[in-house]
Amino acid sequence: MTTTTVGHAQSLRRAQSSRAARDRHTLPRAERWRRRGPLLPALIFTIVVTQIPFLVTIWYSLRSRNLLNPGSDQFVGLANYGDIVLDSTFRQAAVNSVVITLGCVVVAMALGIGLALLLDRSFPGRSVARTLLITPFLLMPVASSVLWSMAILNPTFGLFNWTIGLVGIDPVDWTSTFPVLSIVMALVWQWTPFMMLLVLAGLQAQPKDVLEAAQMDGAGPGRTFVSITLPQLRRYIELGLLLGIIYVVNTFDQIYLMTAGGPGTASANLPFYIYQRAFLGFDVGQAAAMGVVVVIATIIVASAALRLIFRSFDVKE
Known part of the structure; x- marks a missing residue:
């Protein structure tokens, strides 16, 4: 396979990728949501089990909280x-x-x-x-x-x-x-x-x-x-x-x-x-x-x- 042939094949693949990207952007909004809809339950589940606990962890990290001293719970900012x-x-x-x-x-x-x-x-x-x-x-x-x-x-x-x-x-x-x-x-x-x-x-x-x-x-x-x-x-x-x-x-x-x-x-x-x-x-x-x-x-x-x-x-x- 010559260098010219390889370059032509690469150009063809790039053109096909660009065409596919344009097709995705020109799809109607209802069609895009129909394709993404089956993924929403998995996305919501991932957010619930990962992102919400992480946000709670960040909230705890900004507070002085020791379980042996309940009265120590107060906001301390970035002190921790x-x-x-x-x-x-x-x-x-x-x-x-x-x-x-x-x-x-x-x-x-x-x-x-x-x-x-x-x-x-x-x-x-x-x-x-x-x-x-x-x-x-x-x-x-x-x-x-x-x-x-x-x-x-x-x-x-x-x-x-x-x-x-x-x-x-x-x-x-x-x-x-x-x-x-x-x-x-x-x-x-x-x-x-x-x-x-x-x-x-x-x-x-x-x-x-x-x-x-x-x-x-x-x-x-x-x-x-x-x-x-x-x-x-x-x-x-x-x-x-x-x-x-x-x-x-x-x-x-x-x-x-x-x-x-x-x-x-x-x-x-x-x-x-x-x-x-x-x-x-x-x-x-x-x-x-x-x-x-x-x-x-x-x-x-x-x-x-x-x-x-x-x-x-x-x-x-």
Whole structure:
């Protein structure tokens, strides 16, 4: 296909898109409402269960409200947000959230790519291996947290200490000595299958004729992966990273069951610290302010990531 042909095809698609947009704008108002009408119940439900509670949270964040002191309920404006900025524990929890999220997502994606490349090859028992590798993602977070804290990282009879004991290394209390690392390991174990499935879908969507052409041109496996396979997997990798960040940043179960945010608040992330302020400290005002800040930050990060993904789709087109 020549460059002229490609340019003509792109111009034709743009013209068709512009024509479709004009057709949508010239539809009668009744026809537009008839098409949008079936979506209204879902839109109303979404507003009721998300936007109204968020507005109530904003209202609470502007008040000094402690459940142990009912007389303290008064309007304080942005004072709660100012207290958050000065709260060193909140800053530490924010750093822990970034470290746990990026550590889990990046390592899980790297392992997922490696496992997907292995499962993309034909070998006896591939279906069994694929099922076993998917299993950690199917477990409930509570079950996986108990498994890691009791059977794998336990300082007395855990699998890790038994393994390092074979080479003469003294037992380690992982969740107390390396609490953030322990949480990241448990999260990586749980999220690697998800990344593997996304990347495996991208590998199986590759055009085989392109790979055969590269092989005939003398490209080795490494060169083929870097020049052809990796660009093909870009969308899947970006989508996996985005979804992983959105979900892992809300991690609560592993922290609550494995370290309880400790020692002290050394392994607390933002959701866990908000829980502590709301349900252990009963400070509804500051907890609501923290929740608003976290929601806004998450929306900004997700919007930027989605824009990058959509831009890559446009470039591909």
